Each structure stands twice: as structure tokens, then as C-alpha cells.
Amino acid sequence: MAADPAADGFPAPRLFSQGVSYTYDDVIFLPGYIGFPADAVDLTTRLSRRIPLAIPCVASPMDTVSEAAMAAAMASLGGVAAVHCNTEPHIQASIIRAAKSRRLPFVSSVPFFSPASTPSLSDFAGHDYALVTERGDSLSKLVGIAVAAEISSRVVPVSEYMRPAPRSVSSSFDFEQAASILVDEGLDYASLVSDDGEVIDVITAKDVERIRSYPKLGKPSLGADGKFVVAASIGTREDDKRRLEQLVNAGANAIVVDSSQGNSIYQLDMIKYAKKMYPEVDLIGGNVVTITQAQNLVNAGVDGLRVGMGSGSICTTQEVCAVGRGQATAVFKVASYARDHSVPVIADGGISNSGHIVKALSLGASTVMMGSFLAGSHEAPGTYEHKDGRLVKKYRGMGSLEAMIKGSDARYLGDTLKLKVAQGVVGAVADKGSVLKFIPYTMQAVKQGFQDLGASSLQSAHDLLWSDTLKLEVRTGAAQVEGGIHGLVSYEKKAF
Numbered sequence: 001m002a003a004d005p006a007a008d009g010f011p012a013p014r015l016f017s018q019g020v021s022y023t024y025d026d027v028i029f030l031p032g033y034i035g036f037p038a039d040a041v042d043l044t045t046r047l048s049r050r051i052p053l054a055i056p057c058v059a060s061p062m063d064t065v066s067e068a069a070m071a072a073a074m075a076s077l078g079g080v081a082a083v084h085c086n087t088e089p090h091i092q093a094s095i096i097r098a099a100k101s102r103r104l105p106f107v108s109s110v111p112f113f114s115p116a117s118t119p120s121l122s123d124f125a126g127h128d129y130a131l132v133t134e135r136g137d138s139l140s141k142l143v144g145i146a147v148a149a150e151i152s153s154r155v156v157p158v159s160e161y162m163r164p165a166p167r168s169v170s171s172s173f174d175f176e177q178a179a180s181i182l183v184d185e186g187l188d189y190a191s192l193v194s195d196d197g198e199v200i201d202v203i204t205a206k207d208v209e210r211i212r213s214y215p216k217l218g219k220p221s222l223g224a225d226g227k228f229v230v231a232a233s234i235g236t237r238e239d240d241k242r243r244l245e246q247l248v249n250a251g252a253n254a255i256v257v258d259s260s261q262g263n264s265i266y267q268l269d270m271i272k273y274a275k276k277m278y279p280e281v282d283l284i285g286g287n288v289v290t291i292t293q294a295q296n297l298v299n300a301g302v303d304g305l306r307v308g309m310g311s312g313s314i315c316t317t318q319e320v321c322a323v324g325r326g327q328a329t330a331v332f333k334v335a336s337y338a339r340d341h342s343v344p345v346i347a348d349g350g351i352s353n354s355g356h357i358v359k360a361l362s363l364g365a366s367t368v369m370m371g372s373f374l375a376g377s378h379e380a381p382g383t384y385e386h387k388d389g390r391l392v393k394k395y396r397g398m399g400s401l402e403a404m405i406k407g408s409d410a411r412y413l414g415d416t417l418k419l420k421v422a423q424g425v426v427g428a429v430a431d432k433g434s435v436l437k438f439i440p441y442t443m444q445a446v447k448q449g450f451q452d453l454g455a456s457s458l459q460s461a462h463d464l465l466w467s468d469t470l471k472l473e474v475r476t477g478a479a480q481v482e483g484g485i486h487g488l489v490s491y492e493k494k495a496f
């Protein structure tokens, strides 16, 4: 009997209906046919029903991942960040405003001084420059710029050594527009000022040089207001309604209702409330890992589903609570339901390489949400530290004791649950440089993966999946070892 090519490999519905929880590393796709160059692969997608993205990348709403700098960088790359809610609502709103106040891929957060103030070097907080305005805030007139290297050892007011107010650049300019002003006019720095006169930031020749050394920026994520698309998370407490209002007023384009188990009366009530109060804002529910959980959230009106329970690198939920699901199975199962309702799926957690991104997207997700993959970047909050000869940044679970204690005043305001049990850990991740560099390279690797599958776009990958054309298999332990680097005495792993 002739071998049947259709019987070679398993289509996803068959593989994922055997009562086994699989994660990304357990499965491998069989290659398809290449009929186009990798550069032709189209990764455009949707975060949620009404939010298109040029790349399928979402920064997780965690306090060691997503604040203003991450949000500006991700949006300028065509992705998006969800600003975390482990802080006071007005601070979370100001982070959103900062990211949306510009079209540049970075946020320097330089300090502001008044002319009479007498800052010490530490008040520059590591910045080369500080802006001097009449009242020492961003809303009063710019009168000068102070250079950290020129600070006097005597205690003197800034007005005695500040330089004249620099040339201003409109905050509505994109990077190339702003950069060409600095380059053409030979400036070391310029101030970024809004049309309303608000002083926003400093852009330096060093910034221009750094960003021009990275791959060219693609199509940014811009909302109807012409500003960067920024998402933000909320909890499900009564106080979160007040937070939600502040976030919407700050211009949040999408709201992530942040919970480890989204199928709860608290979340369903919050979704219904938010959909009624702010129908123009896309609402992302979760987390879910089953069709039944997803069904309840979709029925309540969510515009996006966040999938993953216990799959995160810092998660201990499966260990502590004995619930969750292997992430490949979770993504496939939820996506198989969500597609019938045109609700995009965000594969959240467990992404540690480009292959995991290819797997998540090819199993039905529209985007991947990442924590640890981004936490070691220049744009993540926090400063680098030296640890065992390596440069690292702190990365912690939002359910870790440390994060819960930090957020208890804000997130858990009025929380009566006195016995807090951690569902996450505090750790550190290695320095990865700027997301503006490593995300474009990662996306190129994802395009190569799609090319191998014969998928010229995300839609085409989903078509292959749902038509059972995409074939996959489970890798044995030995096959996983074989698929990794093995048998070498030593090696250097450099991806780009």
C-alpha cells in the first residue's frame, strides 16, 4: 500500500485531544512548502477586536516589565505594552500619559529643577541632563538646561550654571523628524515640547546615534488620536472602577483585567461594568486556559482573551494551587473556541525564544505576551546590577510576596485577606540590551519559522492550523535533547 502523505504527522485537534497537557517544548511542527522569501512574511495582527498591531508582541502588565519606556518602545516597534497596576491609579495614569506624549521610541524621564533649586549629582538620577523650568515642573516655561557633568561642588542655585533653554522639537515629531533636526543643526540635545507648551523630555545626539544603530523602526502602533497605543491593567476590586476611569481619561486604548483565574464573578462583573461605561475601549479578559472559562468571558463581552495559567517563568501557581494547563494545549484549546467569536487570543507566559513565539501563533494565538523575555531590557523598569560577573535586572512575579506587599496599598486597597500566599517568585534576568534591537531580530526569526511552515502571514498560519494542514508531533525527551545543542565540549550561543 502506498504511504499516505495526509497520515504523516498529527493535525492539532488530534494531538491535543489525548488527555495530555503539552507545552511549547513538547511539540514540534513538520515543515511545509516554501514558496516565498522570509522577508515577505506578514506578521500584522490584532491585540483585541479593534486594535491592529504590526508585530504580535505584547509586554506583560508587570512592575518589572511595563512602564513608560517599555510602552513607548513597544508601540514604536508596532507592538504594545500593558502598563501594570501595582501602583496608585494616578501614577499608572501618568505612566500612560508619558508614553503617549511623544512619537519617539524612548522615554528618558529626565529630572526637572527650578532655577533657584540646588540639586546634587544624585538628584540627576544618572541622567546627563536636567530641564530647568520656572516652577521646576513640566507645565511651566523652559528657562534652561543643567548638565550633570558641570554641576558645581559648591551649593549654588541651578540658575548660576545652567545653559540657555535648548532648541525645542515638537512632541508630535517621529524619530526621524526629530533626529534630522539634531543632526542637521549639529545639536547635542534638544527639548521635546508639546503643542500646549508642556516640556516633555530631552532628546540627545547620543539617543539619535544609539537608535540609528538599531534595525529601522517599522510601522508604529498608533490609535485614532494619532498617539501611541498603550494598554493598561486593572484588578477586579470595587476601587478598580475608579482606577479604570483614570486610565481611560489618560488615553488607555485597551484594558487588561488582570487575574490568574479570570472565570470569576468579580471579573465578569467588572467586564460588564467596563463595557457599559467605556464601550469605546477594548477589554481583555483572563487569564483562562479552558473553553468553558473563555466562553463565560466572551459572553460577558471581552474583546480579547489572555491565555496562560502557571506557564510564566516566575509562576508557582501550578505548584501552589494545582491548577493550570500546559501552555501549548491551553493556547490551542482556547483559540479553537475564540476564533468562532472573532476574539483574538494573547498567549501569555512561557515565551523564552523565537520558536516559542512561532508555536504560540501557529497554535491559534494572535499575539504573545512576554515578561521574562523583556525584563532584562534597557526599557524595563529598574537599574542593572552586577551579579556573579553578569549584568542583571530584577524580575518578579506579580503574585510574589514582594510585589503583593508593594501593591497592597494600591492594588489590594481594603483587602481583608490577611494571610497572603505567594504564587510567584522574585528573581533576576540577564541584560539583553534594547528591545528596539532584539525584538526586530526576534521577529525576523519568527518570519523564518513561518516560512518553513509555508505560512506567509499569521492569517495563513491560522488557515493551515484550522484546515488541519499543519502537522505536528510530540517530541520525546531524547528528541528534545537532539533538538537542542548537544555533544559539544563548549560553545558560544550568539543569535544575532
Ligand SMILES: NC(=O)C1=CN([C@@H]2O[C@H](COP(=O)(O)OP(=O)(O)OC[C@H]3O[C@@H](n4cnc5c(N)ncnc54)[C@H](O)[C@@H]3O)[C@@H](O)[C@H]2O)C=CC1
Residues within 6 Å of the ligand: 235, 236, 237, 238, 258, 259, 260, 261, 264, 266, 287, 308, 309, 310, 311, 312, 315, 317, 349, 397, 398, 399, 423, 424
Ligand atoms: N497567569 C498566571 O498564571 C498567574 C498570574 N498571576 C499574576 O499575579 C497577580 C495577582 O493575581 P491574582 O492573585 O489572581 O489576583 P486577583 O486580584 O484576581 O485575585 C486575588 C484574590 O482576590 C480575590 N478577589 C478578586 N476580586 C475580588 C472582589 N471584588 N471581591 C472579593 N475578592 C476578590 C480573588 O478571588 C483572589 O482570591 C496578577 O498580576 C496576575 O496576572 C498570579 C498567579 C498566576
Ligand SMILES: O=c1[nH]c(=O)c2[nH+]cn([C@@H]3O[C@H](COP(=O)(O)O)[C@@H](O)[C@H]3O)c2[nH]1
Residues within 6 Å of the ligand: 060, 061, 062, 260, 287, 308, 310, 311, 312, 313, 314, 315, 316, 317, 318, 348, 349, 350, 351, 369, 370, 371, 372, 373, 396, 397, 398, 399, 400, 423, 424, 425
Ligand atoms: O503564577 C504566577 N505568579 C506570579 O506572581 C505572576 N506574575 C505574573 N505572572 C504571569 O506570568 C506571565 C509572564 O511570564 P513569562 O515571564 O514567562 O513571560 C505574566 O504575563 C503573568 O500572566 C505570574 N504568574
Ligand SMILES: [K+]
Residues within 6 Å of the ligand: 310, 311, 312, 313, 314, 315, 316
Ligand atoms: K511556571
